[in-house]
Amino acid sequence: MTESLPASILSAFAAIGRPAIAMFAMIGRIAVFAFTALVRAVTPPFYPARFGTQLMEIGWYSLPVVGLTAIFTGSALAQQIYTGGSRFDASATVPAIVVFGMVRELGPVLVGLMVAGRVASAMAAELGTMRVTEQLDALTTLRTDAFRYLIVPRMAASVIALPIMVLIANSIGIMGGFLLAIYKLGFNPASYLATTRKFLQSDDIWMAVVKAAVFGFIIGLMGCYNGSRTSGGAAGVGKATTDAVVSAFILILFSDLLITILALK
Amino acid sequence: MMAVAKGTPKIKLTEVVKRFGDNSVLDGVNLSVEPGESVAIIGGSGTGKSVTLKCILGLLTPDSGSVTVDGEEVVGARSREMSRIRTKFGMLFQGGALFDSMPVWRNVTFGLTQGRMTDAAHMRRVAEENLERVGLSRDILNLRPNELSGGMQKRVALARAIAPRPEIIFFDEPTTGLDPIRADMINDLITSLVEDLGVTALTITHDMVSARKIANRVAMLYNGRIIWHGPRDRLYDSGNPYVDQFVQGRADGPIR
Ligand SMILES: Nc1ncnc2c1ncn2[C@@H]1O[C@H](COP(=O)(O)OP(=O)(O)OP(=O)(O)O)[C@@H](O)[C@H]1O
Ligand SMILES: [Mg+2]
Numbered sequence A: 001m002t003e004s005l006p007a008s009i010l011s012a013f014a015a016i017g018r019p020a021i022a023m024f025a026m027i028g029r030i031a032v033f034a035f036t037a038l039v040r041a042v043t044p045p046f047y048p049a050r051f052g053t054q055l056m057e058i059g060w061y062s063l064p065v066v067g068l069t070a071i072f073t074g075s076a077l078a079q080q081i082y083t084g085g086s087r088f089d090a091s092a093t094v095p096a097i098v099v100f101g102m103v104r105e106l107g108p109v110l111v112g113l114m115v116a117g118r119v120a121s122a123m124a125a126e127l128g129t130m131r132v133t134e135q136l137d138a139l140t141t142l143r144t145d146a147f148r149y150l151i152v153p154r155m156a157a158s159v160i161a162l163p164i165m166v167l168i169a170n171s172i173g174i175m176g177g178f179l180l181a182i183y184k185l186g187f188n189p190a191s192y193l194a195t196t197r198k199f200l201q202s203d204d205i206w207m208a209v210v211k212a213a214v215f216g217f218i219i220g221l222m223g224c225y226n227g228s229r230t231s232g233g234a235a236g237v238g239k240a241t242t243d244a245v246v247s248a249f250i251l252i253l254f255s256d257l258l259i260t261i262l263a264l265k
Numbered sequence B: 001m002m003a004v005a006k007g008t009p010k011i012k013l014t015e016v017v018k019r020f021g022d023n024s025v026l027d028g029v030n031l032s033v034e035p036g037e038s039v040a041i042i043g044g045s046g047t048g049k050s051v052t053l054k055c056i057l058g059l060l061t062p063d064s065g066s067v068t069v070d071g072e073e074v075v076g077a078r079s080r081e082m083s084r085i086r087t088k089f090g091m092l093f094q095g096g097a098l099f100d101s102m103p104v105w106r107n108v109t110f111g112l113t114q115g116r117m118t119d120a121a122h123m124r125r126v127a128e129e130n131l132e133r134v135g136l137s138r139d140i141l142n143l144r145p146n147e148l149s150g151g152m153q154k155r156v157a158l159a160r161a162i163a164p165r166p167e168i169i170f171f172d173e174p175t176t177g178l179d180p181i182r183a184d185m186i187n188d189l190i191t192s193l194v195e196d197l198g199v200t201a202l203t204i205t206h207d208m209v210s211a212r213k214i215a216n217r218v219a220m221l222y223n224g225r226i227i228w229h230g231p232r233d234r235l236y237d238s239g240n241p242y243v244d245q246f247v248q249g250r251a252d253g254p255i256r
Helices: A004-041 A048-058 A060-084 A090-132 A135-141 A146-183 A189-199 A202-228 A233-264 B049-057 B079-086 B104-108 B120-133 B150-162 B180-197 B208-214 B232-237 B241-248
Strands: B011-020 B023-033 B038-042 B064-069 B089-092 B168-172 B200-204 B217-222 B225-231
Touching: A004 A146, A004 A202, A048 A060, A048 A090, A048 A146, A060 A090, A060 A146, A090 A135, A090 A146, A090 A189, A090 A202, A090 A233, A135 A146, A135 B049, A135 B089, A146 A189, A146 A202, A202 A233, B011 B049, B023 B049, B023 B225, B038 B180, B038 B208, B049 B064, B049 B089, B049 B168, B049 B200, B089 B150, B104 B120, B104 B150, B120 B150, B150 B168, B150 B180, B168 B180, B180 B200, B180 B208, B200 B208, B208 B232, B217 B232, B217 B241, B225 B232, B225 B241, B232 B241
Parallel strands: B038 B200, B038 B217, B089 B168, B168 B200
Antiparallel strands: B011 B023, B011 B064, B217 B225
């Protein structure tokens, strides 16, 4: 008994310690990966055509799903506030909270999550397949840096595309709330728009843009990191894809909280 | 170009060790390839032949030992040095490793364009010439790799490896999956690259006919080491029981 207690305490520490060490090692690897991407992004050779292709892939082709998400959410938000907040002056609170809610929080987060689901998974699957079929090795033997050719264009396009999409989603979301308020709740269009304009602050728009850029970085990083580390055939590609999406989701929600707290204190 | 001292081997591996976790694959490989020489590596499946090539190319890092190319150390080389050394190499991967998002002609010319959209008309002509050397017609220029048969993919990959005219070429099972006539055509191609263009070649093969035809020297990898090497004429009277069993394809013998 006298000896089993310290031993069990030690093994408890070991049980906590091993995953902790593994986690720090992983964070270290991701940091090195991100740093390498940043350095290679600013040193030649550059691949503008690859960047353009990725911008289309990540931005343009995500617009339908992002637009639908925004219009549904904006309208639902208006209805919720109207019903939940009717004790107060609805004509002021509905447009105000639709603007706050969409611009500060729902626009960036929903776009981030939608694009993460669509794009981080695609990046991980594509790079993962290239890894397991030795296409990444082939690229190296053909004197092409996989970081500059494949990863930098994806990460850069994702950082650039997300803010643009969030601005579009916010506009569509606010419009969704407006349409519902006008046609279903019988608001006055002119005064709704006037209130909307009053509560649309440039600080909030900036916050949305910053969040979106951070989310874009997370999406590109998680997609490319998990994809390029894939091992073990088709099952490995599946696992990389899942890891990319799940880790992007968690990091997006966590960094959203962090930025919100830091910005609003 | 750096001057290379006379008598320096093109490629030299000294006591190369490579493990994957508990799986010890290479356990002290020693091999030297002279400039303009063609060496074939034979050995059982999973003995580490492909791993050996990847260690030379710096795609895998040996746990210990030394690999030199023209006298320059590869193990631990900085990435800039490594990419300069890699310009000497062409590599045919065992699985082809064609870029499946690109048409055949862009695959074949990738070593020249590095993925840039330079002068498409010229590049298509270059691709056509190189495809011709591996016995493929220009009809497939615009196809994607997944629209080709396995043997055609292998030959497109071969065309991609030789297109930049490297001074050293690695062939990982160049004739596997080809019919006997096509296989012999590839043997002739490798022979002519070595004899006419002075290329240094290192070929992995399970095809003894091919090994005897293309190689000046054959080396056998077994249990993580080169257990025998000698001129191709000695392949069938090596006096080594492992080599004898392997080249005769017998199930009974020292190799299990
Ligand atoms: N990236 C890797 N990670 C882990 N193990 C690996 C890796 N690459 C190769 N191995 C292991 O190394 C060993 C040798 O593999 P290698 O591909 O070199 O065999 P080979 O001699 O080329 O066989 P074959 O003739 O079948 O192609 C195998 O046991 C394989 O499982
Ligand atoms: Mg192999």
